Amino acid sequence: MRIVHVSDCYPPRTGGIESQVGDLAARQAAAGNEVHVFTATLGEHGERGGAVALERGVHVHRMGARMPFDLPVNLRDGRLFRQAFAQVRPDVVHVHAGVVSPFAHDGVRAATAAGLPTVVTWHCMLDGTVPALRLLSRTSRFEVGAVALSAVSTAAADRVREAFDGPVHVMPNGIDLDAWAPHEVGLPARSTHGDEDPGPLRLVATMRLAPRKRAVPLVSLVGDAVRRLPPDRVRLSLIGAGPVRPRVERAIADRGLQEVVELRGRLTRDEVHAAYAHADVFLAPAELEAFGIAALEARTAGLAVVARRGTGIAEFVEDGVDGLLVADDAEMTEAVVHLVRDRRLLDGIRAHNRAEPPRFGWPQVLAAANREYSRARALRGL
CATH class of the missing domain: 3.40.50.2000 (Glycogen Phosphorylase B;)
Structure with a gap:
């Protein structure tokens, strides 16, 4: 499958969305997919304007412009998106959105205008922004009915459901459970029995x-x-x-x-x-x-x-x-x-x-992503 992720932020910036999108894309590439990331974040050496590099098996398209404070914004997003989508010809577009994500929102509009199966995953709580987003969905070219909407948790999905008319699924984040397993597995916590002081x-x-x-x-x-x-x-x-x-x-x-x-x-x-x-x-x-x-x-x-x-x-x-x-x-x-x-x-x-490890390992998360991709393709009759 040819997958395009769209995210305002991406490494070398650090943060939750950046790390999650980077890890998801790399895992999908390792599974045999052709994966591209379109991002407004400049490269480590200032790469921008559509420059492409292979990072962790992922084709990263640096579509941002040099802005004050390194803001991940590009005022020419529409043209770059149209060119990039025409060149890559993805099977599905996965957009990662936050409360303020102008690049991601432009990506949604460009993908739906091109008739591409599109998933939008919200990585934030939309408290305080629901009325504005309801207005956006009604007055812009945001084709809600043609997009598979999701959020990273049930709590976040509830807010998205308030903002947009249509089903909202949960597309959770993931981690490497083995890498984060407890050190010295099997040893008990510090003893609290008897008169022994467990310390602070x-x-x-x-x-x-x-x-x-x-x-x-x-x-x-x-x-x-x-x-x-x-x-x-x-x-x-x-x-x-x-x-x-x-x-x-x-x-x-x-x-x-x-x-x-x-x-x-x-x-x-x-x-x-x-x-x-x-x-x-x-x-x-x-x-x-x-x-x-x-x-x-x-x-x-x-x-x-x-x-x-x-x-x-x-x-x-x-x-x-x-x-x-x-x-x-x-x-x-x-x-x-x-x-x-x-x-x-x-x-x-x-x-x-x-x-008892939690259930959010990468196999489960990759399976959830594939279900969302299938839903997006079905919405386009594919």
């Missing part, structure tokens, strides 16, 4: 330090837990980089948490996996988490996950089984305190997570 509860969070991920509120809620506990009962390792790091550093200093919170910066996947071997609980404070790849990786590595209820993380975290789901920051603080005081609960959750 080891918290970890992996995120881009951006407002939407809520790193500053995370520091605050951990600080609230620290105030309610005896000294030296909590440690937080915060992995990631981004524009709000100075605000995070100020929040740590203002709350006197220098001995509690460690800022690790950006780490490689292998380094993150190694860090999880020394952690107990993964905290996910984001309110608009469409899926939660970092949380899934931590869950696969055997950590208990504490996350917001109503997000995509509920796809793989059952409350009281894989972790704890909470309504707000106050409840997340309460969950941290509870896990410090009830290490048997923590041990039970961690033992379950180490023994």
Whole structure:
């Protein structure tokens, strides 16, 4: 099959959508498909304007323009899309959309105008944008009835369904379950039996330090837990980089948490996996988490996950089984305190997570993608 992925963002940019699209495309290419990616992200050396390179077995078309702040935008998308679709002649076009994805939306219009089977997967929560998207679907050339609509989780799909009239399926993200399996598989969590002190509860969070991920509120809620506990009962390792790091550093200093919170910066996947071997609980404070790849990786590595209820993380975290789901920051603080005081609960959750991998491995995700491609082709009578 000849597959074209359309995404505003793609490596060398880092982030959830970029990593997911890159891994999906590479897996499909390894399975014998001819895979192309059309992206507005410039190459590592500034490649743009339609330059094509083979990366991980994938033909990557750099269709962006040089813009301030390296924004993934190209004002000539229409012409480049028409030329590229005519040259590649794909069997299916898979568009990856976020809340603000001008390149992806142009790709949808160009693909449907060319009569190509098209899948659109939303990687975001559309809270606050549903009315605008309903207007877009009614007033633009966005042919909803000719597009297979999907989202990365049930929670995200519910919002897409509100915005567009038509069925919306779940097209989940995936990870390499073997690569993220717990280190030292089979060993129990730290003993909490008898009078032995299990030491501080080891918290970890992996995120881009951006407002939407809520790193500053995370520091605050951990600080609230620290105030309610005896000294030296909590440690937080915060992995990631981004524009709000100075605000995070100020929040740590203002709350006197220098001995509690460690800022690790950006780490490689292998380094993150190694860090999880020394952690107990993964905290996910984001309110608009469409899926939660970092949380899934931590869950696969055997950590208990504490996350917001109503997000995509509920796809793989059952409350009281894989972790704890909470309504707000106050409840997340309460969950941290509870896990410090009830290490048997923590041990039970961690033992379950180490023994039972989640279901989002790449074979399942590739099969889900193929079902969406078949649905898109059927909508075109193919």
